[in-house]
Amino acid sequence: MTQRPQRSLRYLAAVAAGAALLAAGIDYWPTSSGIPWLTLDEAKHQASESGKPIYLDVYADWCGPCRLMEKTVFTEDSVREMLTTRYIPARLNIDDPAVTDSIRKKLMIRALPTSILISAAGLLIDRQVGYMPASDLVMWLGSISWEDYSPLQPFAAAIQHSRETGKPVLLLAFRAIPPQEMLKKFFQLPEARALLGRQTVPTLLVYDAPDEKALLDSLRVLPQEIPQGGTLALIFDALGYERARVPIKLEELAEPSEAVTKLLPYGSPAMSEPN
């Protein structure tokens, strides 16, 4: 039996179409969070002048969770305050032709949205993938004590600084972006601060990052040498010769720290003199 479309059918179809249009309008309507987003290059320039770290939001216009963060997270006062006072906020649109494959690999972008924290010296310190509610984002941004990272420099800059000052380089090699608890424990030890801040030029490299993997390969560092969840500490004198290679596990970072004590002799000025 065929019948003309009934009234109920027409009403339901109209409700479906109307609700879908409204939903699409809310979803895709552009919003302004009031955050002064910069490009990555602009943010790096400002970071080197001000010493503030960078919060980088990697997104795409067609990414649902990215749009949700834009509408519900970046518009929150607590998030806006955190990003504008303690960080330099930057955004990277993955569809931008300027974002090449090498930039994607360097920043290790494998999903959207990705939030990346970059120190003032240009080191990738931490990342989070996926949608983050405002409270989680604020907690994460507030949990990083950036003053602990201030001695850290990128590898090339550390080598240069070492040549100029005669201080040895302390290279911390990690398998992946170092877990925050590891770095916090390491940097909070008085011996570590002495070693890092005064006696050496500290830097870190991550095996997961393609560029840094090449550097670690050239230094003959194998991933198996780096303890799981820990680090491999290497000391180079001012002439670039390797003086020590000490694996440090996460559980070793307790007072007193044998691992850091092992490194202390290598961090003395005498180590910078050639044999």
Add this chain to the structure above:
Amino acid sequence: MTDYRALLRVELRRLWTAPIIAIVAGVAALGALIALSAVRPAKPLEITRLLVQFHLTFFLPIVVAVFTVGVVSNDVRSGWFRTLLMRPVTRPGYLFIKMAVALVSVWATLLIGVSLPLCIVAVLKGPQLEFTVGQVLAAYAALIAQSALLITILTFLSCWFHGVLNVVFLLLWSMAVSIGDTFVKIQFWDSKWLTVLVEYLFPSGFYDAATAISSRTHVPYAELLWGIAALAGFAALAVWSINRIEVERYVEQS
């Protein structure tokens, strides 16, 4: 109207058979067991989040499937649909009564079998309960809407598939979308068209709304509207489908 009230009572009696009652009792027992193991005395308990997780991820789909398997096709096959059309009952009227009966039955089961045991265990075991009445009610509204959507989809599918196949089809559909979503996220995370396509392949508006309400991330206006669009769309498809079922011409009253 009297005919529809009578039909409602009849359909409720027809639905609540001995096997269904046994299944519901099983669900209640399972709900109590899971509540006992999930609720820990030491931790403060976000009751809304726990309720939404329990319902959405496990109990709601199963209970909906129990009450909507062959919901229309069984009536057509047994001749009950033909019998009803001899009364002053329209096809859409029959359809909405079937869906209403399923919805009431699903929620009676979930409230008695899942929500009540969970709340009792939570209160008795003594952790600090964290909830607001408004949040709980809003979460339940989204869950009821989600169950209504699933019932509508299964009713529509039952107009085209015999017996248990409506449930099987929905299960395969949701599994395919879930697998596709994971695959796209891993292999094609930067593909605009695939990402957008996978987002809209399965209606999840009310599901996302319930999750947003329980985790207090934002007020889910867009998600609720998508859910309403899906509900109305599938209801329209169900009405269109019920009108296409052939019965003898002289039987149906206009």
